[in-house]
Amino acid sequence: MFLKVAVSSLLSRKGSAVMTLMAISVAIFVLLGIEQIRQQARDSFASTVSGVDLIVGAKTGSLNLLLYSVFRIGSPTDNISWQAYRDIADSDDVAWAIPISLGDSHEGYRVVGTTRAFFEHFSFGKKRRLAFFEGEAFEDTFDAVLGSEVASALGYSVGTEIILAHGLASTSFTKHDNQPFVVAGVLAPTGTPVDQTIHVRLEGIEAMHAGGSTVPIGAFTPANAPDTDFSEPESITAFMLGLKSRMSTFSVQRQINQFAGEPLMAILPGVALSELWQMMSMFENVLRLISALVLLAAVLGMGAVLLASIRERRQEIHLLRMMGASPFYLFCLVEMEAVILCLSGMLLGGVSLYAALFAVGDAVFSRFGLYLDATLLTPEAALMLGAVLLATLAAAAAPSLKMYTSARNIT
Amino acid sequence: MAVQLTGVQFSYEKDSQRQLLDIEQWSVERGERILIHGPSGAGKTTLLNIMSGLLACTRGNISVLDQRLDQMSAKQRDQFRANNIGCVFQRFNLIPYLNAMDNIGLASTFSAGGNAQWRDEASALLSALMIEESDWVKPTSNLSMGQQQRVAIARALINSPLLLIADEPTSSLDSENRDNFLSLLMELIGSRDMTLIFVSHDMALAEHFTRLEALSDITQRPC
Numbered sequence: 123m124f125l126k127v128a129v130s131s132l133l134s135r136k137g138s139a140v141m142t143l144m145a146i147s148v149a150i151f152v153l154l155g156i157e158q159i160r161q162q163a164r165d166s167f168a169s170t171v172s173g174v175d176l177i178v179g180a181k182t183g184s185l186n187l188l189l190y191s192v193f194r195i196g197s198p199t200d201n202i203s204w205q206a207y208r209d210i211a212d213s214d215d216v217a218w219a220i221p222i223s224l225g226d227s228h229e230g231y232r233v234v235g236t237t238r239a240f241f242e243h244f245s246f247g248k249k250r251r252l253a254f255f256e257g258e259a260f261e262d263t264f265d266a267v268l269g270s271e272v273a274s275a276l277g278y279s280v281g282t283e284i285i286l287a288h289g290l291a292s293t294s295f296t297k298h299d300n301q302p303f304v305v306a307g308v309l310a311p312t313g314t315p316v317d318q319t320i321h322v323r324l325e326g327i328e329a330m331h332a333g334g335s336t337v338p339i340g341a342f343t344p345a346n347a348p349d350t351d352f353s354e355p356e357s358i359t360a361f362m363l364g365l366k367s368r369m370s371t372f373s374v375q376r377q378i379n380q381f382a383g384e385p386l387m388a389i390l391p392g393v394a395l396s397e398l399w400q401m402m403s404m405f406e407n408v409l410r411l412i413s414a415l416v417l418l419a420a421v422l423g424m425g426a427v428l429l430a431s432i433r434e435r436r437q438e439i440h441l442l443r444m445m446g447a448s449p450f451y452l453f454c455l456v457e458m459e460a461v462i463l464c465l466s467g468m469l470l471g472g473v474s475l476y477a478a479l480f481a482v483g484d485a486v487f488s489r490f491g492l493y494l495d496a497t498l499l500t501p502e503a504a505l506m507l508g509a510v511l512l513a514t515l516a517a518a519a520a521p522s523l524k525m526y527t528s529a530r531n532i533t
Numbered sequence: 534m535a536v537q538l539t540g541v542q543f544s545y546e547k548d549s550q551r552q553l554l555d556i557e558q559w560s561v562e563r564g565e566r567i568l569i570h571g572p573s574g575a576g577k578t579t580l581l582n583i584m585s586g587l588l589a590c591t592r593g594n595i596s597v598l599d600q601r602l603d604q605m606s607a608k609q610r611d612q613f614r615a616n617n618i619g620c621v622f623q624r625f626n627l628i629p630y631l632n633a634m635d636n637i638g639l640a641s642t643f644s645a646g647g648n649a650q651w652r653d654e655a656s657a658l659l660s661a662l663m664i665e666e667s668d669w670v671k672p673t674s675n676l677s678m679g680q681q682q683r684v685a686i687a688r689a690l691i692n693s694p695l696l697l698i699a700d701e702p703t704s705s706l707d708s709e710n711r712d713n714f715l716s717l718l719m720e721l722i723g724s725r726d727m728t729l730i731f732v733s734h735d736m737a738l739a740e741h742f743t744r745l746e747a748l749s750d751i752t753q754r755p756c
Contacts, residue, residue, distance in 0.1 A: 123642045126635065127628070134630030437625040443587055444622075445688075446615020446643035448608055530607075532587050 128458040135431060142424045143467050149420035150471025150510070151478075153413040157503055158479070160406055166247075167399055170314045171362075171391045173245035174220075175371050178202070178210065178378055179360035181385035185401075188394040191222060191360040193315050194232040198224060201357035206383050211361070213377075215370045218243045220362040223327055223355065226286045231272045233286050233320045235327035235358075241267070243364055246314045256280050257307030263326045265306035271317040273308040280305050284320070286330060301330045328355045363388075417510060421517040424463055428456060428521035432528065439529050449529035453522045460518030461511070468507055534599060535696055535728040536561040536584055541593030543576075543583060553579055554752050556593070563695070566722070566729040568739055571748030577732045580748070581698050584730065585618050586610030598695055615643035619689030623701040626685030627673040633659065633684045634669045637691050644692040651691060658687035662717055679710035686718055690725070697722060699731045703738070715741055 132139045171192050179187040180200035189195040211219035220243060223235030241259045245251050257280040260267050268278055278284065283302040303322060311317055365371060371390065378388035439452060536559075543554040553576045561567055571577055582588040583595065586602050589610075595602040598617055602610055627636045634655060641651035648654070659669055662683040668676060676684065682702055689697060699718075703711040719741055722729050731742065739745055 123635075123639055127631065127639060130628075130630040130635070438628060441622075441625055441628065443611075444585065444614070444620040445640045446611055448611045532582065 145420040146467025147470040149417040169247040174362045176363040176388040184389040218364045224359045235324040253310040255310045266303040267307040267321040269317040270311040425517035452529040453526040456522040464514040537596040539594040568742040619694040621702040
């Protein structure tokens with residue numbers, strides 16, 4: 123009956139109740155939405171690269187190495203000689219190595235020279251391997267494999283010929299237009315920078331820079347081992363290592379950092395990724411602060427609306443008191459109305475967020491590489507909703523107290 | 534004894550020398566039907582609020598149904614009122630956003646231990662008060678004033694109180710509705726052996742009561 127009274131009381135003031143409900147729903151929508159995006163951004167960020175034990179590049183800052191080798195942001199400070207790569211890749215502890223050569227672009231998308239090892243060993247997310255949307259890994263010198271975003275943005279598919287340019291701008295003057303590449307495969311979306319990358323063979327880059335004449339097309343057959351039997355480049359930009367045993371990670375890292383031939387450094391991608399994310403925690407906190415403030419505004423608005431309603435309820439208070447209701451009962455009645463508004467707001471906000479995620483999920487994934495899954499009620503979100511409920515009770519304390527005092531002082 | 538007031542004083546301002554009510558000795562026997570009349574502003578409603586325990590008197594002894602209200606805490610007085618006293622006012626007798634049935638149900642939740650059979654009893658009361666069944670679940674704001682006042686009787690009687698306090702309940706009714714209201718009220722009270730304290734300025738109602746009191750006779754106001 124108590125619940126019925128509170129609900130009926132709210133329904134009797136439909137206008138203000140609905141407006142308050144909307145405000146709270148929007149605030150919950152923002153709160154949960156931001157939490158969802160924040161969490162997913164962190165997750166998809168942390169899973170940009172997985173299964174790679176070490177990333178090796180010329181001596182520089184670890185973040186810089188991570189940024190250019192994984193995120194294709196910024197420029198490498200220096201290259202690594204092919205010899206150094208071979209020395210490390212052939213050492214006993216190493217299971218596999220993926221060389222990376224940067225420096226070219228196509229329509230603003232970075233081109234990465236690598237080997238087939240990339241498609242065999244690189245993984246992201248929870249150890250997910252790269253998958254092909256169409257076509258297959260490159261075989262010929264001038265084959266290219268496109269990230270999903272490159273293919274969809276430029277409208278390329280298997281068989282399209284593309285001209286690479288030196289440097290990064292799409293208007294670069296140095297175009298290697300004597301040697302077109304042919305799209306051999308398109309990768310499925312990953313939500314990582316791989317989507318925005320064009321992958322070609324190392325020797326393709328070498329051949330292109332050499333003028334396209336030194337290596338005849340078709341010189342490499344699928345039977346060829348990926349890392350051997352081609353005109354070796356003089357240098358590469360960086361490489362990723364998979365070790366036979368994770369236990370040896372730190373000793374291999376130390377060996378590489380003390381490599382005699384040239385100044386190299388090895389980083390653990392997981393550690394570097396979390397360091398990078400730390401730098402963005404400020405941004406995270408600002409997002410959280412904003413959603414908290416939106417919520418505070420909504421809850422205070424509700425408090426104000428309820429407070430204003432108490433004045434119109436003097437006769438009701440008197441009647442309830444005469445029926446035997448204690449002032450505390452009336453206090454609880456107002457708090458209950460606030461809780462009902464809050465819970466309905468949570469429900470409405472949550473459901474609309476769910477619907478919104480359902481509607482835009484794919485678009486967000488392909489556009490921002492954010493994978494928004496629909497599990498809204500994470501432990502953190504539940505904690506937040508609990509905090510919202512507490513804030514509601516606190517904000518409703520003012521009108522409830524007003525109700526209490528009017529109930530105490532019947533004249 | 535239904536009500537006994539001894540040396541009761543009351544004023545809204547603390548430490549005031551001027552008492553709104555100052556009653557040396559006044560009592561009501563069980564089963565009496567008393568009409569209290571007096572000019573407006575004389576303190577009739579205040580007297581009712583003191584007898585119902587809604588207001589605590591500044592000084593003096595109040596017994597209602599042989600229980601000392603002045604020795605109870607506010608919470609105990611609320612509970613006592615819910616269990617033992619029914620109230621009907623001039624207007625605003627029903628929660629406007631609840632229907633007649635729910636108003637009665639709400640009143641029943643305040644009595645100690647609740648009342649599992651309240652629906653049956655409410656139906657019986659509403660039928661006895663000649664409220665049509667289709668009006669039981671209508672919003673009370675859709676009921677006429679006469680209907681509302683009769684539903685109020687049902688609401689006041691649901692917890693089987695021994696004392697009914699009525700504050701000008703007929704003042705907003707036309708004469709036909711007033712007579713209807715009074716006869717139904719007296720019938721129900723008679724069958725339940727209740728005490729009635731009824732405040733009105735309308736002396737024409739006197740024939741329905743066993744005793745007539747002027748407020749000025751009850752309280753000695755300093756002139």
